[in-house]
Amino acid sequence: MxxxxxxxxxxxxxxxxxxxxxxxxAMAQQIMPDRSFDQFRKDLQEAESPEEKLRKxxxxxxxxxxxxxxxxxILAAEINEMTDLDEEEKEAYQPFILANAWRVFNKDSxxxxxxxxxxxxxAIGAHESYLRMENLLGLELTRKREYLKADSIFKNAxxxxxxxxxxxxxxxxxxxxxxxxxxxxxxxDLAITMYEIMLKSEDNPGNRCNIISKLAxxxxxxxxxxxxxxxxTPCLEVNQLPPPIKSIVRxxxxxxxxxxxxxxxxxxxxxxxxxxxxxxxxPNLEVSQIIELGALxxxxxxxxxxxxxxxxIENISLRKFTPHFKINKNIFFGELxxxxxxxxxxxxxxxxAINTATKNNLNNMLENAYSVRGDAYEQLGxxxxxxxxxxxxxxxDKEQYTQRMEKDIAMMKVRYQLQNKENELVMVSDELRxxxxxxxxxxxxxxxxxxYILYKxxxxxxxxxxxxxxKIAQDLHDDLSGTLxxxxxxxxxxxxxxxTEDASSRYLQMIDKSAVEAKEKINDIIWAxxxxxxxxxIFLKKCKRFAADNFDSKGIEYDIxxxxxxxxxxxxxxxxxxxxxxxxxxxxxxxxxxxxNATVTFLQKDKTILLELTDNGIGFDTKKETDRHGIKxxxxxxxxxxxxxxLESTQGKGTRWNVTLKI
Numbered sequence: 001m002x003x004x005x006x007x008x009x010x011x012x013x014x015x016x017x018x019x020x021x022x023x024x025x026a027m028a029q030q031i032m033p034d035r036s037f038d039q040f041r042k043d044l045q046e047a048e049s050p051e052e053k054l055r056k057x058x059x060x061x062x063x064x065x066x067x068x069x070x071x072x073x074i075l076a077a078e079i080n081e082m083t084d085l086d087e088e089e090k091e092a093y094q095p096f097i098l099a100n101a102w103r104v105f106n107k108d109s110x111x112x113x114x115x116x117x118x119x120x121x122x123a124i125g126a127h128e129s130y131l132r133m134e135n136l137l138g139l140e141l142t143r144k145r146e147y148l149k150a151d152s153i154f155k156n157a158x159x160x161x162x163x164x165x166x167x168x169x170x171x172x173x174x175x176x177x178x179x180x181x182x183x184x185x186x187x188x189d190l191a192i193t194m195y196e197i198m199l200k201s202e203d204n205p206g207n208r209c210n211i212i213s214k215l216a217x218x219x220x221x222x223x224x225x226x227x228x229x230x231x232x233t234p235c236l237e238v239n240q241l242p243p244p245i246k247s248i249v250r251x252x253x254x255x256x257x258x259x260x261x262x263x264x265x266x267x268x269x270x271x272x273x274x275x276x277x278x279x280x281x282x283p284n285l286e287v288s289q290i291i292e293l294g295a296l297x298x299x300x301x302x303x304x305x306x307x308x309x310x311x312x313i314e315n316i317s318l319r320k321f322t323p324h325f326k327i328n329k330n331i332f333f334g335e336l337x338x339x340x341x342x343x344x345x346x347x348x349x350x351x352x353a354i355n356t357a358t359k360n361n362l363n364n365m366l367e368n369a370y371s372v373r374g375d376a377y378e379q380l381g382x383x384x385x386x387x388x389x390x391x392x393x394x395x396x397d398k399e400q401y402t403q404r405m406e407k408d409i410a411m412m413k414v415r416y417q418l419q420n421k422e423n424e425l426v427m428v429s430d431e432l433r434x435x436x437x438x439x440x441x442x443x444x445x446x447x448x449x450x451x452y453i454l455y456k457x458x459x460x461x462x463x464x465x466x467x468x469x470x471k472i473a474q475d476l477h478d479d480l481s482g483t484l485x486x487x488x489x490x491x492x493x494x495x496x497x498x499x500t501e502d503a504s505s506r507y508l509q510m511i512d513k514s515a516v517e518a519k520e521k522i523n524d525i526i527w528a529x530x531x532x533x534x535x536x537x538i539f540l541k542k543c544k545r546f547a548a549d550n551f552d553s554k555g556i557e558y559d560i561x562x563x564x565x566x567x568x569x570x571x572x573x574x575x576x577x578x579x580x581x582x583x584x585x586x587x588x589x590x591x592x593x594x595x596x597n598a599t600v601t602f603l604q605k606d607k608t609i610l611l612e613l614t615d616n617g618i619g620f621d622t623k624k625e626t627d628r629h630g631i632k633x634x635x636x637x638x639x640x641x642x643x644x645x646x647l648e649s650t651q652g653k654g655t656r657w658n659v660t661l662k663i
Contacts, residue, residue: 037064037071050084054093058129061097065104072101092120096129099136110140122160131157131169135177142181154178172198179214188218206242209235213245213252225260229253243280247273251289258296267296284325287316291328298335306336323360327353327369334372338379346376363403366396383535536566539575540602543582547600550590556598556615563603568663577637578611585613585657588630593617593655604663609643611659619651 040060047053057079064071076097080090095117102109114137121130134157141150154174161171179194195215202208212232219228235241235249250273258266270293277286294309313329330353337346350373357365370393377386540562551558568574582602589598595617603610631647634657638645643661 037068040064050082053082054079054085057097058093061100065100069101069104072097076101088120088124092117092124092126093129096121096133099133107140107144111137111144114140127160127164127167128169131161131167134160135173138174138177138181142177142184145184147181147185150181151178154181172201176211176214179218183214183218183221186221188221191218205238205240206245209238209241209249210245213249216256217252220256220259225256229256229260232256243276244282244285247276247280247282247285247289250276251285251292254292254296258299263296263300267293267300270296283316284322287313287325288328291325291332294332295335298332298339303336303339306339310336323356323362324365327357327362327365330356331365331368331372334369334376338372338376343376343379347373347380350376363396363399367393367400370396378537381538381541383538536568536570537564539570539579540564540566543579543602546583547586550586551598554590556590556595558598558600560600561603562600566604566609568604568609574641577641581634581637581659582611584630584634589613589615589617589655592620595654607663609661609663611657611661613657614654615656616654619649619653619655621651622647622649 040056040063044053044056047056057075060075061072064075076094079085079097080094082090085093095113099110099113099117102113114133117133118130118137121133134153138150138153138157141147141153154177158171158174161167161169161174175194175198179191179198182188182191182194192215195211195218198211199208199215202211212235216228216232219225219231232249232253236253241249250269254266254269254273257263257269270289274286274289274293277283277289290309290312294306294313297303297306297309310333313332330349334346334349334353337343337349350369353369354366354373357363357369370389374386374389374393377389544560544562547560548558586600589595593615595615598613598615601610601612635645638659641661643659646658647655648658649655
């Protein structure tokens with residue numbers, strides 16, 4: 001056959017194949033509904049002309065590429081055996097079919113054969129088939145993030161379409177794909193331009209609302225929510241929209257209202273979208289929208305409604321859905337369990353989301369999952385797991401920062417490529433080299449600074465370690481020497497009175513009491529020097545538990561008011577002295593006050609830490625000399641941390657301690 005006959009074949013194929021590659025599944029269903037491969041074989045045999053037979057082969061390559069992909073390879077081999085095609089046509093149409101055959105199995109092979117097909121199809125004047133392959137090639141390159149190549153292919157196809165007469169392949173497909181490409185690299189202003197061009201050539205209400213929806217999403221991405229809502233809202237009133245478009249319009253509007261702070265409108269629209277998807281049996285949209293609806297209920301504090309959404313989701317099998325749905329489901333379940341106080345279950349769901357995202361390389365979905373799990377670990381008091389979770393989250397943030405850098409660079413390249421200015425591309429390359437050099441210098445400086453900080457930290461750590469050793473030795477001497485001396489004295493006394501059982505027993509009880517006291521002092525010292533306890537929440541929980549246990553042991557009614565908004569830096573000396581001050585106050589109250597009621601206040605007000613302890617006990621004369629060391633120790637440790645202490649006591653009316661520390 002001559003090339004002129006190839007052009008005739010291309011025109012014959014125009015009507016039925018014009019949208020095959022842009023909406024392949026929909027076209028397959030329209031062209032060949034419920035048709036088996038055997039039926040396809042029968043239709044081939046009944047073809048009345050070579051053009052019709054070629055058309056059926058091309059139809060089959062699209063239709064069976066997703067349903068029976070192996071069969072498409074057979075079609076590629078058979079078209080090479082067609083005697084009605086010359087060698088140039090075979091070399092053009094065979095890679096066309098092979099490009100479709102590989103779509104399920106290997107994207108690189110799709111790119112290879114589509115690239116072969118475009119050159120050959122253009123050479124023989126098969127304009128429509130050429131444009132379809134260009135569209136497929138551009139889409140696959142976009143999926144591989146080869147944005148510059150995809151951008152060039154789409155623009156070349158547009159230019160080719162504009163120069164050719166009687167080419168019916170819809171040119172706005174390429175504008176739509178460019179819009180999607182620019183959105184994927186963050187060039188939303190360019191995407192908006194592409195969608196506006198599409199609107200000029202589209203009259204169908206359903207298609208217009210689909211384009212407007214994409215346009216509105218791009219506007220929302222550049223923080224023009226009100227403008228996005230304004231242009232998309234009229235689509236709510238368009239009659240006879242296809243159900244998927246009707247649902248997408250409402251779900252996109254819902255997200256825009258959510259980001260604008262109008263959660264009531266957002267919930268209303270998302271409910272409508274989910275109902276439409278359910279009624280029209282669009283499961284992917286329905287599940288995604290139901291999960292988003294549950295998250296909106298959590299934002300508004302409607303826990304019971306969020307719980308009912310969870311019941312709906314649990315009755316849906318997600319095995320056939322993509323990992324995105326499973327991740328979002330587990331994040332939502334984790335947030336719901338956290339709000340309900342079920343922290344263990346919250347950790348289980350968020351961990352499942354993290355595992356699924358990691359397994360499927362969906363790191364952009366990990367942030368919320370790590371956040372939920374970290375909060376749950378913190379509520380359970382599992383400090384080590386909380387720290388490890390934060391480390392993983394920091395690692396994720398670093399990786400996402402790198403990805404954003406790469407995306408920004410790609411966006412810059414695409415912008416310049418769009419304007420077709422070679423000199424600006426050279427400037428970009430120079431700028432990139434400069435950026436790389438700057439990053440290298442910054443990295444070198446960071447390395448040097450890090451080494452210097454590590455050196456200073458090492459010196460500081462060694463000095464701190466020596467100071468800590470000396471302090472431990474001093475504390476052991478001060479706190480234990482008297483106790484151990486008492487044990488020694490009581491032991492000798494017990495030996496001398498072994499003949500008197502009561503006296504011996506009394507001394508042994510004193511020894512036991514002194515040993516317990518020594519153990520408690522050692523435990524206090526160990527707890528005080530452990531850096532893992534440099535956290536206000538841990539410290540305050542210990543104080544509250546100690547006070548409550550001691551008051552309960554004496555039957556004292558108590559009111560403990562301990563705050564949670566402590567922002568002062570916590571360090572070893574402050575923690576140790578505050579703990580010993582608090583412990584001494586509580587111990588003195590329990591042992592000596594004979595109080596029936598006690599009140600403990602431990603708060604941070606602005607830049608002042610307040611510790612106040614009052615009781616209604618017997619009180620005492622604060623001016624009277626005593627041989628006890630409790631009050632002296634409290635005042636000494638108050639001075640060590642630079643605080644102020646006020647002691648007020650009246651015999652028969654109780655005692656009040658007030659300690660304030662400026663931070």
